[in-house]
Amino acid sequence: DNYLHQIKPFPGVRQxxxxxxxxxxxxxxxxxxxxxxxxxxxxxxxxxxxxxxxTSSNSKDVKRSKPYPDIFLAALKLLKYPSTDRAVVVGDTPWDAQAALAAKLPIIGVLCGGFDRELLRKSGCAWIYRDIIELTEDYDQVTKDILKIE
Structure with a gap:
């Protein structure tokens, strides 16, 4: 709790x-x-x-935390999505990638979580961005590639 007041958002999240x-x-x-x-x-x-x-790790609908897929499956249920082909995960850890893949969701990796590009790639991130700002700049193209949106 002593450090919570020092937390700053990653630049570009709101955008x-x-x-x-x-x-x-x-x-x-x-x-x-x-x-x-x-x-x-x-x-x-x-x-x-x-x-x-x-949904979070202590939500009633989440039995196990990442790298298990429970948290993403619970989010899909809350969104009322019938399938995983209309959703994308953005994460910054190998556990995010493992959980997304276990839920059959594509994952975009961002390097702001302290893990390097190669580890995120080995964990299953097919798309990796330096930070949220770079992802935002490429958003329309990457979602077109992932979700086949025209």
Missing amino acids: LFELIKQRNILIALASSAQTDELELYKHIANVADLIDCQ
Whole structure:
């Protein structure tokens, strides 16, 4: 708790979320954080108003945390998606990638989590970006590639 006031959002998160919403795409947060921490992080990143649903490691619908797929499967259920071919995970750890792949979801890796490109690639990230800003710049192309959106 002593360090929570020092947390800063990754640059560009709000802009990425706004772009996603402009494209009429739903946003689910699926975090290994506890629910109360996730609430704080949403406000720090100034994205609480852009989130459609969320699930966290202590949500009642999540039995196991990453690298198990439970958290992403719970998010899909909350989004009422019938299949995994209309969703994408953005993550910054090998556990995010492993959980996404176990849920049969494509994953975009970002290097802001402290793990290097090669480890994220070996963990299953087919698309890897330096940071959220670079992902935002390439958003339309990468989602077209992943989801076959025209």
